[in-house]
Amino acid sequence: MSGTITARVSTSTGRALEGAVMTVMSQAGEQQAIVRADADGALVAADIGTGTYTAVITAEGYQPTARVAVVSGSGALNLGQITAARAGGAPVPATGRWEIDPGHSTIEISVRHFGIATIRGRFGDFTGQIEVAEDIEKSAVIAEIKTASIDTDNRTRDDHLRSDAFFDAEQYPIAEFRASQVRPSTDEAWTLSGTLTLRGTAVPVSLELTYLGEVDDPWGGHRAGFRATGSLQRNDFGISFDDKLISGVAQIGSTATVSLDIQAVRTSS
Known part of the structure; x- marks a missing residue:
């Protein structure tokens, strides 16, 4: 029985x-x-x-x-x-809306070059909002990045990245990230799942997110810090630049690593 x-x-x-x-x-x-x-x-x-x-x-x-x-x-x-009780009991940010402060935040992207080194660049022009819900897992993020603001400290390379071979900044000036799903991944980290739209193509993207705490700033504001990392496959967005060396090694790797250090100012509770 x-x-x-x-x-x-x-x-x-x-x-x-x-x-x-x-x-x-x-x-x-x-x-x-x-x-x-x-x-x-x-x-x-x-x-x-x-x-x-x-x-x-x-x-x-x-x-x-x-x-x-x-x-x-x-x-x-x-x-x-x-x-189910969340593991670790890691702290979470205060509920409400937070505005990303681009002057005190960085969005960095890096790729392998010739298979032996790493080239890094930063986007200098971006905006974003973070909505922290009472149920932290229902929080949301939206960010817009101006693709023409890429800066790798090399003007020729930056112009190439802005061309239609890569970001096609003239036709697609904005890359947009939207996320509405946050899940605990470890005792101190979260997985932020959303969609990145680049070159008119929307691709699911997950970032490993760490909340770094809050502080009152000297100007009467209340700030929170976040760090996030993830990886992108450029072919997913139609970036198929595939020049290779005689040895067969790709000049530019197909995987890009993104790293974000974000400060956000609370604008409403």
């Missing part, structure tokens, strides 16, 4: 934790079932024989949660609502 173990898993704010995993273990330590939560956070482990089990619920960035499940016959044993 066998039964079914069910549960629903969510965050502390009630958001369904899709993709959470429930592993059902026997008292002898043998795995009986492993299932993933659906979009509603529902977990269903079927065909579980009678006996006493431990159901362990895990999700990336959250503390494991265990429940005892006693299956006594056919039918469903409902473990009820399980609330």
